[in-house]
């Protein structure tokens with residue numbers, strides 16, 4: 001009788017454990033999916049949105065050279081599923097290149113001398129973006 005009860009207890013704990021694990025794993029999956037889908041990189045040059053790319057829909061790599069009219073400054077941007085980075089720039093500090101690759105929501109690369117901002121956001125944000133409020 002006593003061993004029977006113990007066995008029930010053990011079974012109960014194991015079942016609870018499995019249920020808890022399953023719940024945690026599915027929660028992790030939901031969170032991961034939720035936070036990493038719909039990543040859109042927005043490229044803003046001199047206060048204007050000049051490009052939007054859905055990172056999750058990227059195939060291969062895309063290189064963009066940004067050089068605003070009447071400006072000598074340039075930035076070379078590399079976009080892929082893995083993220084966005086600036087591969088080359090003529091700015092002084094090269095901080096934008098040093099920033100490396102960004103791939104998560106809210107991350108930003110800024111090249112202040114060339115007035116370039118690259119950020120990762122959800123699809124709907126930045127539709128009415130105004131650089132003056134940045």
Ligand SMILES: [Zn+2]
Nearest residue numbers: 089091096111
């Ligand atoms: Zn720079």
